[in-house]
Amino acid sequence: MNAETPSSDSPSLEVKNLVKRFPGAIALGGVSMTHQEGEVLAVIGENGAGKSTLMKILAGVQEPDEGEIFLRGNKVRIPDPASATEHGIALIHQELNLADNLDIASNIFLGREPRGKLGWIRQSEIREKAAEALEQVGLKESVRTLVRDLSIGRQQMVEIAKALSFDARIIIMDEPTSSLSQYETENLFQLIHTLRERGVGIIYISHRLGEVKELADRVVALRDGQNAGEISKEEISSDRMVQMMVGREFSQFYQRIERPLGDVALEARDLRTPTFPQHAINFKIRAGEVVGLAGLVGAGRTEMLRCLFGMEPATGGEIMVNGENVTPKNPIEAIRAGISLAPEDRKHHGLILEMTVGENLSLPSLKRDQNKGFLNRKKEKILIDQMIDAMSVKTQSHRQIIQYLSGGNQQKVVLGKWLGMNPKVLLLDEPTRGIDVGAKQEIYKLMEKLASEGVAILYASSEMEEILGMADRALVMHEGRLTGELSRDEISEESVMQLATGQTRETSQSTAE
Amino acid sequence: MKKILGILGLLIFVCVFTAIKSPSFLSAYNMENTLRWTSLFGVISIGVAFVIITGGIDLSIGSVIGLSGTTLAYTLSVKGWSPYLVIPMILICSMCIGLFHGLLITRLKLQPFVVTLCGLLLYRGISRYITNDQSQGFGSGFQGLRQLAVGKVAIPFVEGFMIPVPCFLLLGIAIVAGIFLNSTIYGRYLLALGRNEMAAKYSGIQTERMTLLAYVVCSTLAGLGGILFALDVNSVQPAGLGEFYELYAIAAAVLGGCSLRGGEGSILGVIIGAAVLRVLYNAINILRIPTHLEFAIIGSVILAGVIVDELVKRYAARRRAIRSASQE
Numbered sequence: 001m002n003a004e005t006p007s008s009d010s011p012s013l014e015v016k017n018l019v020k021r022f023p024g025a026i027a028l029g030g031v032s033m034t035h036q037e038g039e040v041l042a043v044i045g046e047n048g049a050g051k052s053t054l055m056k057i058l059a060g061v062q063e064p065d066e067g068e069i070f071l072r073g074n075k076v077r078i079p080d081p082a083s084a085t086e087h088g089i090a091l092i093h094q095e096l097n098l099a100d101n102l103d104i105a106s107n108i109f110l111g112r113e114p115r116g117k118l119g120w121i122r123q124s125e126i127r128e129k130a131a132e133a134l135e136q137v138g139l140k141e142s143v144r145t146l147v148r149d150l151s152i153g154r155q156q157m158v159e160i161a162k163a164l165s166f167d168a169r170i171i172i173m174d175e176p177t178s179s180l181s182q183y184e185t186e187n188l189f190q191l192i193h194t195l196r197e198r199g200v201g202i203i204y205i206s207h208r209l210g211e212v213k214e215l216a217d218r219v220v221a222l223r224d225g226q227n228a229g230e231i232s233k234e235e236i237s238s239d240r241m242v243q244m245m246v247g248r249e250f251s252q253f254y255q256r257i258e259r260p261l262g263d264v265a266l267e268a269r270d271l272r273t274p275t276f277p278q279h280a281i282n283f284k285i286r287a288g289e290v291v292g293l294a295g296l297v298g299a300g301r302t303e304m305l306r307c308l309f310g311m312e313p314a315t316g317g318e319i320m321v322n323g324e325n326v327t328p329k330n331p332i333e334a335i336r337a338g339i340s341l342a343p344e345d346r347k348h349h350g351l352i353l354e355m356t357v358g359e360n361l362s363l364p365s366l367k368r369d370q371n372k373g374f375l376n377r378k379k380e381k382i383l384i385d386q387m388i389d390a391m392s393v394k395t396q397s398h399r400q401i402i403q404y405l406s407g408g409n410q411q412k413v414v415l416g417k418w419l420g421m422n423p424k425v426l427l428l429d430e431p432t433r434g435i436d437v438g439a440k441q442e443i444y445k446l447m448e449k450l451a452s453e454g455v456a457i458l459y460a461s462s463e464m465e466e467i468l469g470m471a472d473r474a475l476v477m478h479e480g481r482l483t484g485e486l487s488r489d490e491i492s493e494e495s496v497m498q499l500a501t502g503q504t505r506e507t508s509q510s511t512a513e
Numbered sequence: 514m515k516k517i518l519g520i521l522g523l524l525i526f527v528c529v530f531t532a533i534k535s536p537s538f539l540s541a542y543n544m545e546n547t548l549r550w551t552s553l554f555g556v557i558s559i560g561v562a563f564v565i566i567t568g569g570i571d572l573s574i575g576s577v578i579g580l581s582g583t584t585l586a587y588t589l590s591v592k593g594w595s596p597y598l599v600i601p602m603i604l605i606c607s608m609c610i611g612l613f614h615g616l617l618i619t620r621l622k623l624q625p626f627v628v629t630l631c632g633l634l635l636y637r638g639i640s641r642y643i644t645n646d647q648s649q650g651f652g653s654g655f656q657g658l659r660q661l662a663v664g665k666v667a668i669p670f671v672e673g674f675m676i677p678v679p680c681f682l683l684l685g686i687a688i689v690a691g692i693f694l695n696s697t698i699y700g701r702y703l704l705a706l707g708r709n710e711m712a713a714k715y716s717g718i719q720t721e722r723m724t725l726l727a728y729v730v731c732s733t734l735a736g737l738g739g740i741l742f743a744l745d746v747n748s749v750q751p752a753g754l755g756e757f758y759e760l761y762a763i764a765a766a767v768l769g770g771c772s773l774r775g776g777e778g779s780i781l782g783v784i785i786g787a788a789v790l791r792v793l794y795n796a797i798n799i800l801r802i803p804t805h806l807e808f809a810i811i812g813s814v815i816l817a818g819v820i821v822d823e824l825v826k827r828y829a830a831r832r833r834a835i836r837s838a839s840q841e
Contacts, residue, residue, distance in 0.1 A: 366698040
């Protein structure tokens with residue numbers, strides 16, 4: 001566990017037995033880790049494994065309850081972000097922390113502006129130094145450009161430039177590619193290589209195994225707030241990493257059952273979404289089929305699902321359910337036609353956080369179960385009990401306010417509220433985002449169960465393993481276009497990536513025909 | 514229910530305090546008056562509560578009251594129209610005002626604050642224009658109709674104290690509103706969309722229609738309030754009737770547990786909130802506190818109430834967090 005490396009010099013960073021407790025949960029239960037001078041260290045783990053907490057501690061956002069931190073052999077405390085900066089540690093956050101109404105230069109020196117005699121900010125000096133920092137990261141952009149006019153990828157470069165401007169020795173990147181395009185990702189990788197050559201250490205947090213394989217000198221895995229193993233560069237492989245992260249074999253995690261397929265339940269004919277009206281989308285999904293929808297961020301998956309659900313009505317083409325043209329103009333029509341959507345953003349779109357578990361579960365079915373406009377409390381209660389039971393939602397009572405439930409339990413409620421409507425077609429947008437491993441597995445089981453009951457399921461996922469593990473068939477999108485369709489036997493990391501990056505490929509026969 | 518206890522405590526405190534300081538507070542005359550005005554303000558406060566529950570706001574209530582009241586007095590006394598024509602007409606016009614606000618807010622996505630602020634100016638201007646800014650009244654006429662506002666009903670076996678007619682109006686409206694909010698699917702929809710409009714939309718709720726309905730209810734009740742206020746005061750100033758009443762109504766709703774963030778509110782709470790404001794106002798008068806201080810006192814009491822409420826809520830949240838932590 002405790003990775004004592006026998007190197008001559010002390011490691012640039014070492015943490016020993018960090019413990020961090022939150023009310024009701026232990027985020028870190030004694031994690032140890034070392035980072036050698038100038039290496040790219042990848043920290044991997046499922047959501048909730050403790051990666052983000054560990055990084056927040058290093059960046060001074062949170063203080064550990066127990067444990068020690070050493071920088072080049074010296075024990076240090078990092079009580080706040082300012083002292084992290086002093087120690088040369090910079091955190092590039094998942095959600096970028098820039099003031100987007102200010103220009104690049106002001107952002108780089110935000111909070112530590114060089115001042116003149118009367119307290120005036122010395123603009124010319126700021127601009128000069130900012131320009132130097134931009135050059136270091138290879139960003140060709142005027143320092144007077146407003147940050148909001150930059151793409152996410154460029155904003156990230158500005159953040160890195162900011163880190164370099166205070167001579168950061170260790171830059172922590174938390175899921176840096178989660179909202180980058182392919183091109184921007186490549187740029188970032190280039191920069192990471194340059195930084196490494198210059199001796200800047202990188203701690204790279206990701207669950208994208210492909211990236212880790214490409215970048216890392218060493219991989220540390222966390223699971224449930226504990227160290228879950230470590231591998232050196234030569235040994236890095238997806239299988240090993242998944243095994244460490246999940247703690248069990250890949251094949252055990254997804255248990256697919258062969259089930260008979262019914263008739264075509266959902267069909268899109270020349271469907272045109274308002275976001276990408278130039279591309280017509282065609283596909284069919286049969287009853288009992290579980291179809292994965294893969295693609296990079298911004299490929300238009302969410303937009304397509306929203307269109308199928310009538311949230312952003314189609315600008316052309318038809319949506320058929322059981323052979324009938326239903327093309328919904330709003331969610332009410334979609335629900336009536338038997339289409340349900342569990343949206344990507346659970347907290348803002350999926351649930352009403354301040355309402356109770358029960359109220360959330362019954363919201364869509366109130367109308368069906370109404371008694372001349374009045375609530376039918378008896379039916380409502382029966383439905384709520386049924387769904388809490390069927391989803392095995394862990395809650396003290398149905399009167400519990402839902403925001404106090406864990407992410408996994410919340411997600412079960414999102415699914416439960418739609419199951420109460422007995423949908424023919426269930427659309428799931430990132431159904432396991434931000435929930436722990438155990439809950440994930442329960443969601444997968446539930447999808448299997450629903451499919452075997454004859455529900456057609458279309459789920460969008462950014463996690464490759466989820467597509468590989470769960471899908472009977474995969475649809476892949478790239479920039480609003482459906483670039484291909486892969487049967488169970490054809491699905492592989494390579495084939496999905498190929499289609500997701502827009503490379504054409506001869507599609508073989510589709511299984512829905 | 515817990516939320517109502519706090520405001521109910523405040524009401525009882527103010528009542529007891531005033532009664533001890535000045536026995537005339539409990540006189541039949543004073544109680545009847547306070548009850549009547551509480552009822553009138555209760556009606557308009559319930560209206561604005563609907564809008565606040567959707568997460569919106571209606572600043573035009575006072576001007577709608579002014580327009581409705583002056584129109585009533587003007588058409589009845591000056592034009593000599595029949596009350597059977599005028600009252601339905603005013604109520605329908607008020608409904609249309611609400612519909613107009615609601616459409617601007619849901620279709621054009623204008624901000625409720627802006628739309629109703631413009632309404633505040635617009636309707637006040639119209640009332641002053643149609644009456645040429647002359648005060649209107651019913652003189653000694655329309656005694657029957659005025660009973661709606663100033664009438665009283667004797668209680669069997671009780672001497673000397675009678676219940677003002679507006680109390681019954683308020684009771685009826687409150688019961689309908691309470692049932693609507695708590696026992697119909699539309700009430701649930703209103704609460705849901707007030708908390709999180711997008712999630713409500715994703716659940717298949719026609720959020721726009723519900724929001725529209727809230728504004729219609731609000732303006733209609735303001736229109737009804739205007740009729741009652743005009744009948745009560747008899748001398749209607751086009752520039753003054755209903756001025757600032759939107760703020761009293763909003764204050765009553767907030768005191769009664771409506772959150773301006775939307776999604777929360779109870780009808781009973783709102784009525785008690787209106788009562789607190791009226792009792793305070795009354796106390797200032799009968800305790801001979803300089804009336805210049807009126808706004809300052811009402812403002813401070815509301816602020817104190819809201820602060821205490823927030824502190825209690827935080828305390829409860831912390832206890833809940835500790836409890837759930839110890840259970841794990």
